[in-house]
Amino acid sequence: MTITWNDSVPIYRQLRERVVAMILDGALNEGDPLPSVRQVAADFQINPLTVSKAYQELVDDQLVEKKRGLGMFVTDGARNALMKSERERFLREEWPTLFARLQRLGLDLQTLLREASSEKHA
Amino acid sequence: MNTVVTAQSLSKRYKNTVALDNASFQIEAGRIVGLIGPNGAGKTTALKAILGLTDFQGELSVLGLDPRKQRDQLMEQVCFIADVAVLPRWLRVREAVDFVANVHPRFDRAKCEAFLARTKLQPEQRVKQMSKGMIVQLHLALVMAIDARLLVLDEPTLGLDILYRKQFYHSLLEDYFDENKTIIVTTHQVEEVEHILTDLMFIRDGKIVLDADMEAIGERFVEVMVGAERAAEARALKPLDERQVFGKSIFLFDGVSRSTLDALGEVRRPSVSDLFVATMKGTYA
Numbered sequence: 001m002t003i004t005w006n007d008s009v010p011i012y013r014q015l016r017e018r019v020v021a022m023i024l025d026g027a028l029n030e031g032d033p034l035p036s037v038r039q040v041a042a043d044f045q046i047n048p049l050t051v052s053k054a055y056q057e058l059v060d061d062q063l064v065e066k067k068r069g070l071g072m073f074v075t076d077g078a079r080n081a082l083m084k085s086e087r088e089r090f091l092r093e094e095w096p097t098l099f100a101r102l103q104r105l106g107l108d109l110q111t112l113l114r115e116a117s118s119e120k121h122a
Numbered sequence: 123m124n125t126v127v128t129a130q131s132l133s134k135r136y137k138n139t140v141a142l143d144n145a146s147f148q149i150e151a152g153r154i155v156g157l158i159g160p161n162g163a164g165k166t167t168a169l170k171a172i173l174g175l176t177d178f179q180g181e182l183s184v185l186g187l188d189p190r191k192q193r194d195q196l197m198e199q200v201c202f203i204a205d206v207a208v209l210p211r212w213l214r215v216r217e218a219v220d221f222v223a224n225v226h227p228r229f230d231r232a233k234c235e236a237f238l239a240r241t242k243l244q245p246e247q248r249v250k251q252m253s254k255g256m257i258v259q260l261h262l263a264l265v266m267a268i269d270a271r272l273l274v275l276d277e278p279t280l281g282l283d284i285l286y287r288k289q290f291y292h293s294l295l296e297d298y299f300d301e302n303k304t305i306i307v308t309t310h311q312v313e314e315v316e317h318i319l320t321d322l323m324f325i326r327d328g329k330i331v332l333d334a335d336m337e338a339i340g341e342r343f344v345e346v347m348v349g350a351e352r353a354a355e356a357r358a359l360k361p362l363d364e365r366q367v368f369g370k371s372i373f374l375f376d377g378v379s380r381s382t383l384d385a386l387g388e389v390r391r392p393s394v395s396d397l398f399v400a401t402m403k404g405t406y407a
Binding site for chain 1: 154288291292301314318
């Protein structure tokens with residue numbers, strides 16, 4: 001598989017984000033195994049240390065646990081914990097930039113909400 | 123950590139040219155090191171020295187052995203795929219496997235055969251009937267079945283199509299590499315290996331001009347896109363390189379703090395090829 005990595009963020013972070021997104025989307029459920037470091041390294045053609053680093057961050061955040069001899073698994077409660085931390089992170093990191101951009105484009109709340117509801121009905 | 127290669131003031135001179143000029147470096151176990159340089163920079167000479175295939179001045183220790191004096195012992199622990207991957211044209215796949223099984227004490231025949239089974243290579247097929255990509259597959263099957271501590275790859279994917287190239291690195295990462303093994307690879311296809319590497323070495327005119335792990339490189343080198351109004355400010359910070367795109371300037375900095383650069387414009391991590399081009403400027407001039 002070929003993925004284009006974003007140049008402004010280290011790859012291990014992007015990999016971590018992918019796993020996080022998979023947990024949030026329900027593509028990975030609590031108790032599911034993560035693919036092995038070797039497999040991910042080979043599939044994405046990235047170095048195993050990068051993969052280990054991404055996995056280690058997930059372990060540090062208690063989203064993933066290592067079971068000796070079996071590999072990595074999504075922990076119970078990972079999804080809820082993620083919802084909370086991802087909301088906080090969005091507000092802290094993404095929202096200020098997004099808000100600045102909305103202001104620059106002169107988009108107000110009404111317009112955005114109207115657009116969102118017409119999308120839904122379309 | 124375990125040091126696999128230690129080179130101290132390595133020098134090698136051919137009649138009229140200096141191939142290695144006081145090169146010193148260290149390679150640790152469990153790393154994948156890219157040795158990158160323009161044609162004639164000394165890459166192959168450095169690899170040959172490590173493999174005990176050429177004489178040189180200076181100190182060199184590979185897996186604790188002197189490649190000049192202890193080459194036999196060294197060869198049990200080291201594997202090599204050369205850019206000119208030569209196998210005799212009359213040789214059959216079966217014979218190649220038999221040969222390596224007979225000469226190499228650390229060769230695992232079952233592993234080799236399992237790998238070959240995943241290719242289209244047939245036991246009775248001769249090298250002369252194979253495409254370039256198939257020859258590399260055979261070579262890789264032989265080499266990956268050897269439990270060596272150091273694997274040296276000199277332009278392993280040269281002249282191969284994209285499918286074979288991807289498969290080559292895929293196999294290496296999936297079936298071969300682990301934290302006890304070390305790989306040194308030279309290539310001109312930098313984009314292809316840049317995320318695989320743990321360490322990067324640039325060599326130019328026989329000198330090591332950059333030697334750092336990829337993480338350090340991500341911290342040291344930053345590219346910033348700066349508008350015309352702040353270009354002078356950026357230039358004052360002594361960039362390594364400057365190029366123009368869409369009326370903006372892209373500056374490459376080494377060791378300037380990210381916060382300083384964030385203020386100037388959009389910041390990104392340069393690719394290895396960007397770094398290479400900036401570092402090697404003027405090589406052929």
